[in-house]
Amino acid sequence: MNFSSAEQKRLMDKYGPWAVVTGATSGIGRELAVRLAEAGMNLVLTARRERVLEELAAELQAAHGIQTLVAPTDVSTPQGVEDIVRAAENVKVGLLVAAAGFGTSGRFLESSLGEELNMIQVNCSALMALTHRFGRLFARQKRGGIILLSSMVGFQGVPYAAHYAATKAYVQSLGEALAVELRSHGVHVLAAAPGPVNTEFAERADMRMGNALEPSAVGIPILRALGRKSTILPGFLTKFLTGSLATLPRWGKVRMMGVVMGGMTKHQRI
DSSP states (O other): OOOOHHHHHHHHHHHOSEEEEESTTSHHHHHHHHHHHHTTOEEEEEESOHHHHHHHHHHHHHHHOOOEEEEEOOTTSHHHHHHHHHHTTTSOEEEEEEOOOOOOOSOGGGSOHHHHHHHHIIIIIIHHHHHHHHHHHHHHHTOEEEEEEOOGGGGSOOTTSHHHHHHHHHHHHHHHHHHHHHHTTTEEEEEEOOOOBOSHHHHHHTOOOSSOBOGGGTHHHHHHHBTTBSEEOOSHHHHHHHHHHTTSOHHHHHHHHHHHHHHHHGGGGO
């Protein structure tokens, strides 16, 4: 997918020269980091795996001549947010990409309580804290952008991924509201809600997905939408799946998503 020089310049002019990207070593986080580097934006890259993070930073520096800072940290711990803020405190950040997150699947009562609580910390608490910290910075600057990774499962309950969908409903609701609150401060907030994407997410969530998007299909549409929309459903498959549910009442959407997710997690119950 083409990422025009005009779009790259728009990103730099509105949100440069530095961006913070969480969950930068895989999936959509990595794709957005690569696209931002192509636009010439310097990056504060954060993730848990230090070696992979360092390799990504070196790759982007060599390919695009940008500057990078790395913050290997775990946002499931209270210290993780502070590590990220400290890593970015001496550079001029204009964009936060909160892409760190994970999911679980299967029957809720058979899940690990510790893992479910950990998911709240990563998907909700850390995301909220980083949005609050950088949102205040951007409001003082009178410019900035925030991209929050929601999901199409965040628009209704989803049996067999009940808690994961609930965390994404939190992200979606937060993003929609902050898009209104922060616009008068010159800060643009975007909730990006993709459908199934081929990332490490499915492996960790123990889900078997059939047709799924590649991260490369969603990165550029997300960046194009920043500053123009408050929510984006990136990729044809996402739009098709969402459109297929549009005419159903909410209870019908929940049941249909239960059928879809039940198929992805059937192997767990065999």
